Amino acid sequence: MTVDTKPGPRRRDAPATEMPDKEGIVGYKLRRAQLVVFHDFLQTFARMKIRPAEFSVLSMIARTPGLKQTEIAEALGIKRANFVALMDGLEARGLADRRKGGADRRSHALHLTPEGERFVRKMVAVWHEHEDRMVDRLGGPQERDRLIELLDRLLAGQEAAKED
Amino acid sequence: MTVDTKPGPRRRDAPATEMPDKEGIVGYKLRRAQLVVFHDFLQTFARMKIRPAEFSVLSMIARTPGLKQTEIAEALGIKRANFVALMDGLEARGLADRRKGGADRRSHALHLTPEGERFVRKMVAVWHEHEDRMVDRLGGPQERDRLIELLDRLLAGQEAAKED
């Protein structure tokens, strides 16, 4: 266990200096940074009317067509009950569809429509603007990779914590 | 502008390989990691019934007593309208109070009650469990500092983007 206390004398009645400063707190900084990045994402995609969750769903369908709802929802950390309205929206816009006819007649295979394919190509081009801007802020692809690696350690810790 | 494309030949009709993979996307990883850290925080503070926003408000009042609501809300990225119910809760629990009587009779000076002082001391002790766990997952205080620095770059980029 890491106890990150600084050496040296410490007075008894100085609670103010013992208080955690938000600027050094992992969760706080993580939240603020995530909000900033999502805000940039939302601004970038305001015209295309795409939200982060919709973006990740369309990307995943494009990468791996034919997956069923539960598979995509679980991979993205979306509850399957909440996935329904999201997918309804994409279907209503003619970007993706649910196809029945597989071996398991309970499930739907998710695919992009031809219009969805075109939309996703534009979406990815626009996304590069956003992502390049974030990578630039970080200091380049190498710094981006360092960040991703550190974030993966937090995520891996969660995996380990679940096994009990 | 950083364009992070890999060299080498690229086929025309292979959209699947051109799609962004969520595992390398800054915003996506940031969100997932933040959820994991907040989940650990919520578990850790389930008994004390403290949410992240309440934690940061109590910490800030403890560090700098006498600030007014708007100052704390703005520093923490909370809309002043949403701060009211949060502060109502802390006051109802007897942890903090709004004191009138300053030069500006519109504003409230925020302070901890004696019970709030005791509560915050316990809260900070419990928080160390959580924070140490996160720092351990990252690989130690040095790795934590690296992460904070990278997140600060994203936040600094936002500051710069606002000036227009």
Next chain:
DNA sequence: TATTGTTATACTCTATAACTATA
């Protein structure tokens, strides 16, 4: 019995507009 998709519902967070009392 278990799983897939679905509906309904509730709770939290966040955002905006408008009010009041003071400045």
Next chain:
DNA sequence: TATAGTTATAGAGTATAACAATA
């Protein structure tokens, strides 16, 4: 006119329970 605190409200996001169809 502007600011501090407040109220009301609306929209996302997220969580759980329960159901029908199918396995």
